[in-house]
Amino acid sequence: MITLKPKEQPEVPLEVENVTPDAFAGKTVDEIKALPIWHGNGTVPLSDFFEVEGEAGATAAETQIIIDGDVPQTKRIGSGMTAGEITVKGNVSMYVGVGMKGGKITVEGNAKSWAGQDMSGGELTIMGNTGDYVGSSYRGDWRGMSGGLITVYGDAGNEAAEYMNGGKIVIKGDVSIMPGIHMNNGLLIIEGNVIARTGGEMAGGTIVVKGVIDEFLAGFKYHGVEKDIEVDGETIPGAFYKFTGDYAIKGANGTVYAAVAGNSHIAP
Amino acid sequence: MELVKNVVCPFCGTLCDDIICKVENDEIVGTINACRIGHSKFVHAEGAMRWKKPQIRDENGELVETTYDDAIEKAAQVLAASKRPLMYGWSCTECEAQAVGVDLAEQTKAIVDNTASVCHGPSVLALQDVGYPICTFGEVKNRADVVVYWGCNPMHAHPRHLSRHVFARGFFRERGRSDRTLIVVDPRESDSSKLADIHLQVGYNQDYELLDAMRAAMMGHEILYDEVAGIPREEIMEAVEALKNAQFGILFFGMGITHSRGKHRNIDTAIMMVQDLNNFAKFTLIPMRGHYNVTGFNQVATWESGYPYCIDFATGIPRYNPGETGANDVLQNKETDAMMVIASDPGAHFPQKSLRRMAEIPVIAIEPHRTPTTELADIILPPAIVGMETDGTAYRMEGVPIRMRKVVDSDLLSDREILQRLLKRVMEIKTASK
Numbered sequence: 001m002i003t004l005k006p007k008e009q010p011e012v013p014l015e016v017e018n019v020t021p022d023a024f025a026g027k028t029v030d031e032i033k034a035l036p037i038w039h040g041n042g043t044v045p046l047s048d049f050f051e052v053e054g055e056a057g058a059t060a061a062e063t064q065i066i067i068d069g070d071v072p073q074t075k076r077i078g079s080g081m082t083a084g085e086i087t088v089k090g091n092v093s094m095y096v097g098v099g100m101k102g103g104k105i106t107v108e109g110n111a112k113s114w115a116g117q118d119m120s121g122g123e124l125t126i127m128g129n130t131g132d133y134v135g136s137s138y139r140g141d142w143r144g145m146s147g148g149l150i151t152v153y154g155d156a157g158n159e160a161a162e163y164m165n166g167g168k169i170v171i172k173g174d175v176s177i178m179p180g181i182h183m184n185n186g187l188l189i190i191e192g193n194v195i196a197r198t199g200g201e202m203a204g205g206t207i208v209v210k211g212v213i214d215e216f217l218a219g220f221k222y223h224g225v226e227k228d229i230e231v232d233g234e235t236i237p238g239a240f241y242k243f244t245g246d247y248a249i250k251g252a253n254g255t256v257y258a259a260v261a262g263n264s265h266i267a268p
Numbered sequence: 269m270e271l272v273k274n275v276v277c278p279f280c281g282t283l284c285d286d287i288i289c290k291v292e293n294d295e296i297v298g299t300i301n302a303c304r305i306g307h308s309k310f311v312h313a314e315g316a317m318r319w320k321k322p323q324i325r326d327e328n329g330e331l332v333e334t335t336y337d338d339a340i341e342k343a344a345q346v347l348a349a350s351k352r353p354l355m356y357g358w359s360c361t362e363c364e365a366q367a368v369g370v371d372l373a374e375q376t377k378a379i380v381d382n383t384a385s386v387c388h389g390p391s392v393l394a395l396q397d398v399g400y401p402i403c404t405f406g407e408v409k410n411r412a413d414v415v416v417y418w419g420c421n422p423m424h425a426h427p428r429h430l431s432r433h434v435f436a437r438g439f440f441r442e443r444g445r446s447d448r449t450l451i452v453v454d455p456r457e458s459d460s461s462k463l464a465d466i467h468l469q470v471g472y473n474q475d476y477e478l479l480d481a482m483r484a485a486m487m488g489h490e491i492l493y494d495e496v497a498g499i500p501r502e503e504i505m506e507a508v509e510a511l512k513n514a515q516f517g518i519l520f521f522g523m524g525i526t527h528s529r530g531k532h533r534n535i536d537t538a539i540m541m542v543q544d545l546n547n548f549a550k551f552t553l554i555p556m557r558g559h560y561n562v563t564g565f566n567q568v569a570t571w572e573s574g575y576p577y578c579i580d581f582a583t584g585i586p587r588y589n590p591g592e593t594g595a596n597d598v599l600q601n602k603e604t605d606a607m608m609v610i611a612s613d614p615g616a617h618f619p620q621k622s623l624r625r626m627a628e629i630p631v632i633a634i635e636p637h638r639t640p641t642t643e644l645a646d647i648i649l650p651p652a653i654v655g656m657e658t659d660g661t662a663y664r665m666e667g668v669p670i671r672m673r674k675v676v677d678s679d680l681l682s683d684r685e686i687l688q689r690l691l692k693r694v695m696e697i698k699t700a701s702k
Contacts, residue, residue, distance in 0.1 A: 011602045012351045012352045012604075013601075013603055015583075038582065038583060040350075040351030040352040040377075040582060041350075041351060041352060041353075041376075041377030041378070041583070094592060113591060114589075132591065133591075139393070139588060139590070140397060142397065159533075177530060178530060178533060181533060196477075197477075197530065197533075200480065200537070201480075201536070201537060216492075217477060217480045217481075217492075218477065218480060218481035218484065218491045218492040218493050219480040219481060219484035219492070221490075221492070222492065245484075246480065247487060248479075248481075248483035248537065248540075249540065250487065250544075268492055268493060
């Protein structure tokens with residue numbers, strides 16, 4: 001297990017693509033200390049901003065990293081990791097778990113935007129809130145998250161699960177607008193409320209909203225009420241309005257379930 | 269008095285190229301054909317103050333006149349020392365200067381962004397997602413029989429736009445305005461909506477909802493609700509029919525849709541609607557770009573780096589992510605530690621939180637006039653104004669390059685020369701420190 005104790009975080013942010021079990025595995029503490037990280041437009045050794053202690057495992061899967069404190073100016077923690085575990089005991093900046101392929105990341109605070117962008121496997125858990133584009137695609141790409149599980153215990157911003165292609169996202173809190181925009185496949189479960197545009201231009205996949213949807217799109221078709229729905233092999237108890245769409249696009253085949261409780265205003 | 273003909277107006281993205289300037293004693297004293305906004309740019313609005321010499325702010329916060337050499341030296345030192353410099357603006361200068369600017373950004377490993385990020389940036393994002401069925405103004409004038417203005421008020425922002433492309437007679441539209449159906453989508457009554465045949469008074473922030481319903485209706489589906497975005501189903505169907513029956517349709521769209529709720533997703537679905545409309549009619553779109561060469565910067569940056577704006581050269585490889593590497597993002601997140609502003613006025617248009625950061629860090633302004641930005645600047649480098657005192661290339665809003673003319677002389681350096689000298693000096697400092 002390797003413990004990184006953050007020193008003072010700079011105003012110009014850090015980018016730590018090297019803070020992954022894959023990069024740490026098989027290295028001594030001194031080698032880890034010397035790993036380059038980006039600070040603005042230059043690189044510095046990891047030890048400039050973190051105290052490094054402990055021992056890395058022989059492989060990524062045997063390596064556990066604990067970031068022991070707040071790192072609100074540190075981007076790209078766990079970028080592209082394939083195995084092992086990272087625990088952050090505080091807040092993180094953007095792109096936590098970007099391109100993650102396996103392993104496990106737990107953030108015990110808030111994460112800024114693009115958490116789990118382009119994720120294809122593994123497990124990302126955010127205990128606090130997250131910003132926009134959780135589980136999204138790279139800018140301009142039409143193939144987003146393809147696998148893995150993202151769980152957000154707090155709220156999320158706009159465009160959660162943008163262009164999602166597979167995997168599962170669970171948001172326990174509220175989301176802002178456009179969850180599941182352009183979604184192609186996969187499952188998005190929102191336990192809180194949504195402001196508007198659930199599943200805008202979705203071509204496939206399933207969105208389940210257990211809270212209240214303030215405004216709903218007119219491009220969907222209404223199919224009545226279903227009880228104890230079965231999605232992705234699990235049964236979600238409760239009564240839900242079922243909509244399919246978004247028929248604004250050709251060949252749309254997406255499904256939105258909205259809890260009957262609180263959502264009677266969106267059923268036509 | 270001398271009359272200089274065929275001058276291109278350096279104000280808005282319409283780039284009117286039929287202006288006549290009245291010149292007396294090497295000064296423009298009047299114009300013919302220009303709109304009021306263009307006219308006031310040519311003759312300098314009353315009260316406007318030009319910087320005649322470079323300025324450096326001293327330790328008491330007072331601006332002191334200096335030479336180009338001293339100001340460029342100090343600016344180069346600031347850029348070379350910065351860990352995350354931001355270069356913002358670029359929209360009121362010519363493409364050759366912009367090309368030098370992108371080079372300077374690459375050499376200083378800076379973030380380079382233009383005014384699109386607070387303007388039509390969402391349109392650029394959307395067209396990367398879904399494409400860009402565009403045409404030129406000539407086609408609009410000669411062919412368009414259905415003209416849609418969505419979220420814009422050209423009568424005020426692009427005053428000659430309607431007269432040049434809608435009211436004008438074209439090859440296939442011999443009667444001009446009466447041969448065309450004009451549709452305006454705007455939550456408010458505006459001077460443009462008063463001229464419209466159909467005015468869809470969409471609810472605030474509900475453009476996406478309306479477009480979604482229109483697209484579903486166009487594909488032959490029933491609209492789920494009786495009223496969408498404050499507009500009854502029948503009225504939406506009527507507008508959809510008008511669009512589908514066009515011989516040549518054009519959608520002009522502006523800030524009202526790019527910066528209402530959802531931003532680039534509004535444009536994304538609007539572009540998709542235009543693509544779908546081509547199943548029934550010939551339909552195209554043109555964004556109503558503001559600054560006269562904002563399109564030019566997107567073109568130059570794309571051919572230089574692969575990305576149109578919000579480009580981050582920090583790691584030596586261009587990276588792009590509006591929302592992270594936009595000028596307002598790096599200012600509000602306090603990521604940037606030095607800023608160079610050129611050919612724009614963020615001091616007047618950025619949110620307070622961004623200005624607060626601008627006040628904390630060194631700011632270099634390449635700016636001809638006294639503006640709110642120069643009030644925040646530590647170094648001011650005044651350039652000759654493109655299209656009046658120096659020439660250069662600009663891109664019209666739909667992507668047609670037009671050569672800007674020089675009308676009068678100036679003893680100030682051009683943007684391009686200032687940037688070239690700055691680049692040379694930065695390279696010398698960087699090489700010496702290696």
